[in-house]
Amino acid sequence: MTAQSVKCVLIFKWARNPLDARVGLDGAVDWSFANMAASDDDAAAAVAARNLSDDIVALTLGNGDTAWAAARGASRTVTVPDPRIGLDSSWTARLLAGGVRHIGEVDVVLAGDCAWDPAAPVLLGACLGWPTLAGVIEARREGGGLRVVRRAESGNETLEVTPPVVLAVLARHTEKEPPGMKAILAARKKPVEKMTAADLGAAPAADSLVLCGSALPPATKAQIFAGRDDPAGAAAQLIAALRKEGVL
Amino acid sequence: MSGNDCWVIAADTGPIAGMIAAARSLGGKITAVAAGGRALADKAAAAGPDEVRWFAPSQGSPPETLAPAVARDIAAAAPRVILSLPDAASRVLWAAAAFALGAPAAGAVTQLRAEGDLVLAVRPAAQGKALETIGSQGLLAAVFDAADITYTGPAAPVTEMRPAAGEDKFAAALRLAPGADDGAPEESGLRAAARVIGVGLGVRKRERLAWAESLAAALDAVLACSLPVSDDLEWFGESRVIGISSNRIAPQLYLALGISGQPQHMSGVRDARIVAAVNNDPEAPVFNRCHYGIEGDLAEILPALIDAVNE
Numbered sequence: 001m002t003a004q005s006v007k008c009v010l011i012f013k014w015a016r017n018p019l020d021a022r023v024g025l026d027g028a029v030d031w032s033f034a035n036m037a038a039s040d041d042d043a044a045a046a047v048a049a050r051n052l053s054d055d056i057v058a059l060t061l062g063n064g065d066t067a068w069a070a071a072r073g074a075s076r077t078v079t080v081p082d083p084r085i086g087l088d089s090s091w092t093a094r095l096l097a098g099g100v101r102h103i104g105e106v107d108v109v110l111a112g113d114c115a116w117d118p119a120a121p122v123l124l125g126a127c128l129g130w131p132t133l134a135g136v137i138e139a140r141r142e143g144g145g146l147r148v149v150r151r152a153e154s155g156n157e158t159l160e161v162t163p164p165v166v167l168a169v170l171a172r173h174t175e176k177e178p179p180g181m182k183a184i185l186a187a188r189k190k191p192v193e194k195m196t197a198a199d200l201g202a203a204p205a206a207d208s209l210v211l212c213g214s215a216l217p218p219a220t221k222a223q224i225f226a227g228r229d230d231p232a233g234a235a236a237q238l239i240a241a242l243r244k245e246g247v248l
Numbered sequence: 249m250s251g252n253d254c255w256v257i258a259a260d261t262g263p264i265a266g267m268i269a270a271a272r273s274l275g276g277k278i279t280a281v282a283a284g285g286r287a288l289a290d291k292a293a294a295a296g297p298d299e300v301r302w303f304a305p306s307q308g309s310p311p312e313t314l315a316p317a318v319a320r321d322i323a324a325a326a327p328r329v330i331l332s333l334p335d336a337a338s339r340v341l342w343a344a345a346a347f348a349l350g351a352p353a354a355g356a357v358t359q360l361r362a363e364g365d366l367v368l369a370v371r372p373a374a375q376g377k378a379l380e381t382i383g384s385q386g387l388l389a390a391v392f393d394a395a396d397i398t399y400t401g402p403a404a405p406v407t408e409m410r411p412a413a414g415e416d417k418f419a420a421a422l423r424l425a426p427g428a429d430d431g432a433p434e435e436s437g438l439r440a441a442a443r444v445i446g447v448g449l450g451v452r453k454r455e456r457l458a459w460a461e462s463l464a465a466a467l468d469a470v471l472a473c474s475l476p477v478s479d480d481l482e483w484f485g486e487s488r489v490i491g492i493s494s495n496r497i498a499p500q501l502y503l504a505l506g507i508s509g510q511p512q513h514m515s516g517v518r519d520a521r522i523v524a525a526v527n528n529d530p531e532a533p534v535f536n537r538c539h540y541g542i543e544g545d546l547a548e549i550l551p552a553l554i555d556a557v558n559e
Contacts, residue, residue: 021374029373029380087382088352090389093343113336115492115512118391119355122339126315126347131421133312135336147425151493153260153335158425159310165421168336170493172486173479205352207386212368214380222535227526227544227552234542235552236559238524241540247443247501247522248467248557 006053006141006163009100011111011124012042012069013060014092016085018116027215036062036085040171041112043178046072048139048169049110052146057106059099061085061092070187071179078103078193080200087209091202093123098200100128106164108146110139113168125166133159134168252276252362253327256392257318257342258292259283259311262333263396263519265295270392271331272296273361279325280404281318283311283341289406296399300406306419308426311337313418317411319344328386329360329367334393346389354382358394376511395518396498438488443469443501446490446517447483449476450506450527451546454483459550460505466557469503474513490516506546509534526550 017037022030049056050073057076058069061083070077078099085092100109111121113134125132137156138149146161151170179187223241227234242248253276258264264280271278280297282289289302301321303314322330322345330351332342346353357369358379366383369390373380438444445464447457464471473484475491490497491513498519505526507513514537517523523538530543542549 018373018375021377023374023377027378029378087354089355090346090351090353093347093353115356115515117355118334118339118393119343119353119389122343123347123353125340126319126343131312131418132315132340132343133310133336133422134339150336152337153262153496157310160423160425162421172493173475206350207352207384207388209352209354209382209384209388212366212381212383214373214378217372217376217379217536222538222541224530224535224541224543227542227549231544231548231552232555234544235549235556238540238542239553239556242501242522242524245501245522245539 005055006107007105008049008053008056009059009103009106009109010046010049010056010069010074011059011096011109012046013038013062013064014096014111014120015039015114015116023216029214036060036064038068039112039114039116040174041114041169043112043175044171045110045112045167045169048136048167049073051140052108057103059096059103061095066192067184067187067190070190071183074190076191076193078195080195080197083197087211088205089117089119090123090205092117092120093127094202094204095197095200096120096124097127098197098202099195102195102200108163109166111166111168113170121166121168128166130164130166131161132166132168133161136167136169137172139167139169251328252367253279253325254329254331255279255281255322255325255327255345256297256331257281257283257338257345258288258333259337259341260333260335261288261291262335262338263392263394264292264333265399266394266396267331267333267392268296269397269399270358270360270394271329273359274329274367275362276328279327281322281341283314283318283337290403293403293406294399296401297404299404301409302406303409303411306416308424309419310422310424312340313416313422314411315341315344315418317409317415319348320412320415321409323348328388330389331392332390334391339391342389342391349387349389351387351389352384353389355391356393357390358392372511438470438472438495439497441470441497441499443467444472444490444497444499444503445469446472446474446502446504446507447477448474448505448507449481450508451477452506454481456546456550457483459554463550463554463557466554467503469501474507492516504534504538505550507534508532509537
């Protein structure tokens with residue numbers, strides 16, 4: 001990092017979208033329909049990257065739209081088209097760390113701190129051996145370093161950060177200004193470099209995780225009062241139930 | 249690898265006792281790492297582990313600077329399982345230890361058990377529509393994300409730990425900004441409230457907020473909202489949003505009005521004692537995540553609830 005420039009890697013589409021997974025009547029989950037997708041947190045990471053730098057290289061896993069980050073400011077994209085993402089988040093992190101090392105001299109790595117996989121972004125920092133902050137809601141340059149706000153359980157905390165650093169960025173809302181068609185078309189002309197896990201020197205953890213079963217969640221025991229025909233009666237029943245529980 | 253021993257990591261407040269209770273199912277010794285102030289170490293000690301190893305960050309440093317020291321300590325003990333609270337700082341320390349051990353890792357597990365030579369972990373899949381059980385014949389590193397419990401047993405002994413020479417290398421890179429304490433992201437008393445009413449998009453019309461306010465006054469409750477009500481409708485500020493990336497609360501009563509019950513929102517009220525919901529959609533997911541509900545039109549139910557409370 002120099003006084004003039006910060007080089008960022010923006011990681012996007014590194015997790016499967018659980019909304020697309022299909023659940024059978026027996027509780028079995030079919031992930032084959034769940035594509036790698038950009039989360040709201042990925043979009044928040046893109047905003048943070050643009051606030052920090054004009055020098056952004058994107059890194060993604062899987063097939064799909066490799067121009068997503070290029071349309072949001074990245075100059076080029078490195079992709080691992082066949083990442084074989086499974087149950088082990090450390091594999092995701094090892095692949096991503098290989099990608100960051102391949103990109104080379106990097107100051108800040110940004111990824112969405114995504115509820116779809118709360119493990120991979122922090123494991124990425126560990127793989128790289130870099131200082132890591134998760135729950136980041138704001139990052140900007142200040143002086144010779146960065147000023148980062150992250151969410152702690154007790155409130156927000158502001159930190160002064162000297163790169164290199166991994167920032168896992170938390171979205172506070174859906175993407176406010178998605179790129180227009182012109183930016184998307186221009187992004188598709190930017191370079192894309194395809195890599196394999198072997199190219200990146202990624203090796204799996206010694207132990208592996210296996211899927212041992214899947215079931216539907218236990219049925220709810222909620223007591224539902226019918227309020228459509230008798231609003232007053234349902235309201236009275238609910239208030240009586242809450243008083244009986246001792247919460248009113 | 250030592251039996252089914254488990255190390256749990258806490259660098260912030262969270263469901264420590266729930267995490268330790270889940271780890272108890274494995275049958276091994278439980279060691280808690282508390283990375284923070286003495287109060288956090290005492291909280292961890294009172295949550296039911298066999299021992300606590302307390303790492304205090306140096307002045308002006310966040311807990312993440314302890315990652316090399318915590319990872320070295322855990323790797324030396326070589327436990328079979330390491331668990332983390334779901335907060336940002338705990339996960340960073342956990343990741344350093346998981347990587348040092350070379351453990352496969354999983355996010356957001358809710359239960360653990362040992363079966364034969366496997367350690368098994370249950371986690372929600374497909375946005376909570378299913379529960380997957382994953383297993384490892386060797387090590388397992390997992391982020392624990394489930395409700396807390398109350399532990400009433402004796403407190404565990406606390407041993408103060410200090411980073412070895414060179415293990416504070418991150419302290420120069422991560423510094424808490426002096427005088428920039430942003431304080432809590434909420435100033436509405438939301439987190440301490442005994443009763444909270446959440447307003448969702450199903451309320452539909454802003455003028456109905458007056459009813460919600462009347463009901464809140466009658467119940468001595470604090471008003472809060474789902475993310476779209478703040479973000480899209482801007483009826484409330486961000487400080488009133490409940491959800492996994494906003495405010496997580498643990499009131500006696502959470503009453504969800506016109507809230508569909510997406511996991512992102514409901515995770516924020518997981519520790520509420522009683523959840524009640526009013527929604528006009530009988531298929532709304534919130535009805536699978538509440539104790540009591542009314543299926544009906546808020547325009548009719550809200551005034552009826554106010555009358556019922558005031559009777």
